[in-house]
Amino acid sequence: MANITIDGKPYAVKDGITVIQAIDEAKIDLPRYCYHPGLSIAGNCRICQVEVEKLPRSVIACNTRVAEGMVIHTKSPKARESQQAVLEFLLANHPLDCPVCDQAGECKLQDYYMEVGLYDPKFDDRKVKKTKKAFPIGPTIMLDQERCILCSRCVRFGDEITRTHDFGIFNRGDRSEIDVCPGKELDNKYSGNVADICPVGALTDRDFRFKMRVWYLGSQKSVCPGCSRGCNIEIHYEKSRPYHLKKERVMRLKPRENQAVNRWWICDAGRYGYKSIDHGRLVEGPLVGAQMNRAGTRPAPTWTSVLENLAGIFKKADPAAWAVFASPRHTNEELYLVKRIFLDHLKWGQVAFHAPGQEGDEDDFLIRKDKNPNSTGASRILRLGKPDEDITPILEKARRGGLEGLLVFGHDLAGIAGPQTLETVRQKVKTLVFEGPNDNPTAAVADIVLPAASYAEKEGTFTNFEGRVQRIRKAFEPVSGSLATWDWLLNLSGLLGMSLKHRGPEDIFEALAGENEFFKGLNYKKIGDQGCLLNS
Amino acid sequence: MATKIIKRKELGFWDRTYLPAVGLGLWITSRHFFRNMAVHALHLFGFAKNLRGAETYQYPEEQRPLSKRTRTRHRLTKREDGSPRCVACMMCETVCPARCINIVAKENPDPNIEKMPASFDLDLGMCVYCGYCVEVCPEDAIRMDTRILDIAAYSREGMKLDMQKLLNP
Ligand code: SF4
Numbered sequence: 001m002a003n004i005t006i007d008g009k010p011y012a013v014k015d016g017i018t019v020i021q022a023i024d025e026a027k028i029d030l031p032r033y034c035y036h037p038g039l040s041i042a043g044n045c046r047i048c049q050v051e052v053e054k055l056p057r058s059v060i061a062c063n064t065r066v067a068e069g070m071v072i073h074t075k076s077p078k079a080r081e082s083q084q085a086v087l088e089f090l091l092a093n094h095p096l097d098c099p100v101c102d103q104a105g106e107c108k109l110q111d112y113y114m115e116v117g118l119y120d121p122k123f124d125d126r127k128v129k130k131t132k133k134a135f136p137i138g139p140t141i142m143l144d145q146e147r148c149i150l151c152s153r154c155v156r157f158g159d160e161i162t163r164t165h166d167f168g169i170f171n172r173g174d175r176s177e178i179d180v181c182p183g184k185e186l187d188n189k190y191s192g193n194v195a196d197i198c199p200v201g202a203l204t205d206r207d208f209r210f211k212m213r214v215w216y217l218g219s220q221k222s223v224c225p226g227c228s229r230g231c232n233i234e235i236h237y238e239k240s241r242p243y244h245l246k247k248e249r250v251m252r253l254k255p256r257e258n259q260a261v262n263r264w265w266i267c268d269a270g271r272y273g274y275k276s277i278d279h280g281r282l283v284e285g286p287l288v289g290a291q292m293n294r295a296g297t298r299p300a301p302t303w304t305s306v307l308e309n310l311a312g313i314f315k316k317a318d319p320a321a322w323a324v325f326a327s328p329r330h331t332n333e334e335l336y337l338v339k340r341i342f343l344d345h346l347k348w349g350q351v352a353f354h355a356p357g358q359e360g361d362e363d364d365f366l367i368r369k370d371k372n373p374n375s376t377g378a379s380r381i382l383r384l385g386k387p388d389e390d391i392t393p394i395l396e397k398a399r400r401g402g403l404e405g406l407l408v409f410g411h412d413l414a415g416i417a418g419p420q421t422l423e424t425v426r427q428k429v430k431t432l433v434f435e436g437p438n439d440n441p442t443a444a445v446a447d448i449v450l451p452a453a454s455y456a457e458k459e460g461t462f463t464n465f466e467g468r469v470q471r472i473r474k475a476f477e478p479v480s481g482s483l484a485t486w487d488w489l490l491n492l493s494g495l496l497g498m499s500l501k502h503r504g505p506e507d508i509f510e511a512l513a514g515e516n517e518f519f520k521g522l523n524y525k526k527i528g529d530q531g532c533l534l535n536s
Numbered sequence: 537m538a539t540k541i542i543k544r545k546e547l548g549f550w551d552r553t554y555l556p557a558v559g560l561g562l563w564i565t566s567r568h569f570f571r572n573m574a575v576h577a578l579h580l581f582g583f584a585k586n587l588r589g590a591e592t593y594q595y596p597e598e599q600r601p602l603s604k605r606t607r608t609r610h611r612l613t614k615r616e617d618g619s620p621r622c623v624a625c626m627m628c629e630t631v632c633p634a635r636c637i638n639i640v641a642k643e644n645p646d647p648n649i650e651k652m653p654a655s656f657d658l659d660l661g662m663c664v665y666c667g668y669c670v671e672v673c674p675e676d677a678i679r680m681d682t683r684i685l686d687i688a689a690y691s692r693e694g695m696k697l698d699m700q701k702l703l704n705p
């Protein structure tokens with residue numbers, strides 16, 4: 001332990017950490033460009049100057065270690081003056097691009113200029129221009145060399161995190177410029193992260209380009225449903241202009257720091273996987289006799305009538321002739337309701353959730369081959385036993401005409417077993433019910449279609465591959481006509497004569513924690529923003 | 537925060553009858569009427585030229601002179617090649633208190649300009665003519681100097697201006 005003083009207050013910090021780490025722990029703001037906690041220390045931007053008493057000059061906080069008795073000032077006139085001078089140099093060749101720059105509003109040059117700007121500039125307007133303005137350097141990222149302040153974060157990201165060595169700084173002096181190495185393209189699986197770590201608008205996201213000014217965005221904490229890693233994300237959605245609201249609500253996803261899961265990063269598949277929230281949704285409300293309705297021959301039925309209808313069917317159903325394909329994309333709460341209703345109450349023996357042959361790519365960093373966010377939760381909650389989790393035997397039975405009815409949550413049978421199988425199943429099964437947020441070939445042939453809310457439109461929790469329970473939160477209301485799965489399942493349970501008295505996901509989770517030893521002792525408060533591990 | 541309580545003045549008996557106020561109003565109106573009638577009659581015979589009588593403009597045949605700074609209908613200024621100067625920075629959209637500007641941005645073919653509006657819609661039916669949009673624009677791309685004041689339409693839709701109308705007032 002080292003006893004130090006920062007801005008007049010005493011702190012006891014770990015030995016050997018850097019001054020900037022101590023400052024961050026003390027939650028004091030200090031400008032920085034090149035320092036990133038996830039990357040090695042470069043110490044080349046020089047903005048993080050602090051005054052240390054008894055040292056002749058101000059020093060950079062990111063590359064100075066704390067020592068016993070150090071007295072540090074981050075806002076003294078001397079420190080401020082050094083920061084101001086550095087910022088002035090960084091801006092010497094910086095173009096006045098804010099009006100057309102996508103970074104404007106979340107740009108550290110703008111932010112720190114407000115704090116430590118030299119409002120009486122000493123440079124004249126002759127700037128060194130680069131030959132090319134903004135140009136794409138890969139499928140996801142746009143580069144504008146004039147805006148770069150040469151902090152080298154992107155270079156270090158390529159060298160240390162993805163080890164693809166994409167970037168380099170070329171030339172010398174005021175002609176130095178950042179670029180991808182000659183003949184290379186920035187196309188690794190984590191390329192989107194460089195737009196996040198670039199503190200200025202030099203590297204920007206092509207997908208988000210000119211879509212929206214960042215100050216119009218609302219933000220909600222969530223978890224990426226793209227694979228079983230469950231990277232922590234923020235959903236950025238259009239919020240401040242409801243009077244201009246277009247069809248698209250989600251504008252982009254950003255990683256959220258969680259040291260136990262994804263640190264500061266997410267993969268590109270996850271980052272750009274948000275399109276299904278606003279596209280290809282089932283928006284006509286619940287449908288009965290789906291094809292007929294879609295041709296517009298009958299008015300759409302209401303949720304109440306459809307659920308009453310369903311409850312009637314389920315009450316009369318022969319438990320041996322009905323099956324449920326639950327979804328590993330549903331939340332723990334929803335899977336718990338599926339268990340209570342179909343396994344415990346209706347006593348249907350045929351429940352499964354694992355669709356074989358759906359694995360994707362995997363690497364040794366974040367990406368997992370199981371592309372479902374909650375397979376672990378499904379298996380811990382439904383407790384079917386490994387071989388029974390697989391939907392294939394039930395599907396086979398349906399194909400041979402052994403089933404009367406089938407309730408499918410989200411799965412696309414055509415994608416799993418081929419369109420031929422879907423067609424046969426369709427002919428052999430009398431009642432095919434589909435529930436899910438997005439349209440697919442199975443939904444197109446189902447007798448009853450129940451449109452569900454997407455993960456951005458409901459509360460709940462996912463359990464990732466290592467058993468970490470993490471919360472997803474509601475960013476906005478479900479699209480017209482759809483309901484959160486837990487919501488209609490609760491309604492259905494009432495119609496079936498069960499007495500589940502839950503008010504919402506938090507309540508359902510408490511009930512789950514009360515009866516399942518894996519979840520024992522957990523609650524939303526404990527899970528918080530960073531998640532909580534299951535009991536093993 | 538310190539609050540100061542101001543007592544509302546009670547209305548007296550005469551105030552509540554409104555009669556003195558009505559009388560006062562009639563008195564002011566008739567004073568102007570008779571004074572102007574007398575002044576204009578004297579002007580007719582070439583007297584009292586140094587007194588000014590109230591005037592009536594025969595609008596719309598006769599236009600009233602406008603001050604140079606009057607804020608009138610908006611326009612978007614053009615570059616030399618005729619394309620809009622606007623770079624779709626959305627400053628005006630952000631500052632507009634009536635929220636009547638809606639801009640969609642797109643890539644500018646010239647990489648040195650980078651950005652331009654794909655559409656620029658302004659709803660004059662909602663605009664409060666505050667002029668903030670002009671003030672905030674970093675490109676001098678929007679101005680309120682067309683001197684067009686008589687804006688009327690048969691529907692709310694008719695009050696909306698798109699980019700073409702804004703570029704060619
Ligand atoms: S492009 Fe961005 S991250 Fe890379 S060196 Fe320049 S400013 Fe830093």
Ligand code: SF4
Pocket residue numbers: 224225226227228229230231262266267268269270271366367368
């Ligand atoms: S690694 Fe998985 S959870 Fe993380 S961002 Fe990618 S798809 Fe999403």
Ligand code: SF4
Pocket residue numbers: 628631632633634635636637658662663664665666667668669670
């Ligand atoms: S004049 Fe005021 S209200 Fe009208 S468009 Fe401009 S900013 Fe909006």
Ligand code: SF4
Pocket residue numbers: 621622623624625626627628629639669672673674675676677678
């Ligand atoms: S402020 Fe000017 S440049 Fe920016 S969007 Fe409005 S008109 Fe265009």
Ligand code: FES
Pocket residue numbers: 031032033034035042043044045046047048060061062063
């Ligand atoms: S943040 Fe310390 S030198 Fe760049």
